[in-house]
Amino acid sequence: QQQVKQSPQSLIVQKGGISIINCAYENTAFDYFPWYQQFPGKGPALLIAIRPDVSEKKEGRFTISFNKSAKQFSLHIMDSQPGDSATYFCAASFSGTYKYIFGTGTRLKVLA
């Protein structure tokens, strides 16, 4: 099964709060899990990515938590800012497939 399930569909967070977006997958062959951020009228841009040999990766205010046994991974945005308001996509791929399978997206709005 090559789906990636993402939730929630939309999220509203107060400035300074924590935004959490979750993804789940079925195919244990996936070995690359990126998160993309997309602003209106722009293409998706890589935010942060993780491989299954680590359980957590942090870059600034953005953290990926990875649970291999549960086949789940999540994005945490600490101290959320209005400038973080965008659509976030999780994705998954594995070597040799030449494609990224995207989740359905989460529209995040951070209130000032």
Place this chain on the structure above:
Amino acid sequence: DTAVSQTPKYLVTQMGNDKSIKCEQNLGHDTMYWYKQDSKKFLKIMFSYNNKELIINETVPNRFSPKSPDKAHLNLHINSLELGDSAVYFCASSQEGNTGLAEAFFGQGTRLTVV
């Protein structure tokens, strides 16, 4: 200096017409993609090319024909356009390294509207 550039950014055309979207990447990547993003923001793979060879054709109607004249270019030609083809089309590129796929770089998208 744009990494992945697509033209045009907007395309409005009538049903039944034929149109092309061009894509160029200056990152030296071996792999290029076309993704379709519908009105609900779903991003779905259409095609992927590696070193100018078609690797993936993800059940796309044969009215869509990609062409890769060289590693840096991947164009998309669409024949007999239908209303349902209205979407944003993204070109992307990436490079597979020793540890597998890495970051995909996306173009700004082409918003196609069929009327």
